Amino acid sequence: MSQNEAAAPPQNEKAQTQTHQRLLGLLFGIAFGFLLQKGGVGQYEVLMGALLLRDITVFKIILSAILVGMVGVFVHVCLQRDCSLRSSRMRGHFHVVAKASPI
Amino acid sequence: MNLTRVQACSVAALTAVSFSTAASAIEPANIVHASEPAWSPYLVGGLIGLLSMATFYWSDKPIGVSTAYARIAGMLGKIVAPRYTLGLNYFKETQPVIEWEVMLLAGILIGSLLAAWSGDQLVSRWIPELWQTRFGEDSVIPRLVSAFVGGIAMAFGARLAGGCTSGHGISGALQLSIGSCIALLCFFLGGMAAAIPLFG
Numbered sequence: 381m382s383q384n385e386a387a388a389p390p391q392n393e394k395a396q397t398q399t400h401q402r403l404l405g406l407l408f409g410i411a412f413g414f415l416l417q418k419g420g421v422g423q424y425e426v427l428m429g430a431l432l433l434r435d436i437t438v439f440k441i442i443l444s445a446i447l448v449g450m451v452g453v454f455v456h457v458c459l460q461r462d463c464s465l466r467s468s469r470m471r472g473h474f475h476v477v478a479k480a481s482p483i
Numbered sequence: 484m485n486l487t488r489v490q491a492c493s494v495a496a497l498t499a500v501s502f503s504t505a506a507s508a509i510e511p512a513n514i515v516h517a518s519e520p521a522w523s524p525y526l527v528g529g530l531i532g533l534l535s536m537a538t539f540y541w542s543d544k545p546i547g548v549s550t551a552y553a554r555i556a557g558m559l560g561k562i563v564a565p566r567y568t569l570g571l572n573y574f575k576e577t578q579p580v581i582e583w584e585v586m587l588l589a590g591i592l593i594g595s596l597l598a599a600w601s602g603d604q605l606v607s608r609w610i611p612e613l614w615q616t617r618f619g620e621d622s623v624i625p626r627l628v629s630a631f632v633g634g635i636a637m638a639f640g641a642r643l644a645g646g647c648t649s650g651h652g653i654s655g656a657l658q659l660s661i662g663s664c665i666a667l668l669c670f671f672l673g674g675m676a677a678a679i680p681l682f683g
Contacts, residue, residue, distance in 0.1 A: 402583060408542070408546070409586060409587035409592075412587070412594060413591035415522075416598075418598045419524055423520075424613060424614070425611065432682055440528060441528040442656075444525045445653050446532070447532065448536075450532075
């Protein structure tokens with residue numbers, strides 16, 4: 381899957397890729413907004429509760445998101461190091477991590 | 484190109500399945516108070532973590548919205564003063580166009596509307612209950628003014644820091660970026676410093 385994508389996409393498909401990415405962005409946004417509201421962080425009382433140290437819902441959500449998301453990032457970094465999987469698409473965010481954490 | 488379409492469909496299917504299973508498994512039978520969260524915060528946080536993996540994998544982007552605000556401001560600037568706006572160095576790098584992140588922002592509004600609507604959390608009022616008990620019923624205008632000014636301060640601060648609560652607090656912190664961890668801590672410290680004298 382990833383190898384097909386990495387094999388030099390033609391120039392005229394660039395605009396189409398952008399449209400697809402916009403659509404993906406919308407889908408990801410819908411999921412994110414849905415989760416935020418279901419988790420209660422769309423509500424004034426819950427957010428203010430965090431700042432007034434009366435309600436730790438916000439901290440529970442942020443910390444468990446960090447905990448789960450971190451696994452993906454570091455699995456990716458390990459894969460990239462061994463077999464340089466998807467290295468052409470994933471510059472930027474991950475390279476910084478890989479350089480900064482010597483094993 | 485079929486590949487991207489397949490990926491988009493699989494993301495949609497995956498999220499739909501996870502929502503429905505999660506909703507039936509975790510959602511409490513009776514939500515007494517409107518401000519009680521509908522789903523367990525650990526479940527929501529875990530799913531946001533998975534979502535963050537998905538955005539990195541399929542879009543090579545971290546979840547974050549503050550750049551989208553800058554882009555939208557640039558789009559407005561293009562209407563009012565096109566030459567000046569496009570001459571700014573920031574907008575040469577961060578072009579004021581509708582792209583992934585702006586669509587993410589739009590999606591967040593739609594998604595939260597869907598969640599509130601499906602969970603009977605839609606309320607129609609000008610001021611939140613907490614504000615009303617503190618500042619009284621006829622404090623609509625102070626609330627709107629403070630929300631507007633606060634919004635400006637938040638956008639300014641988020642751009643100054645290079646990220647918002649999602650960009651630094653979730654996407655940055657899960658990469659163990661030291662700057663993001665400091666930013667996350669300071670978001671809450673700053674918020675507490677304002678909230679506790681006002682409401683405490």
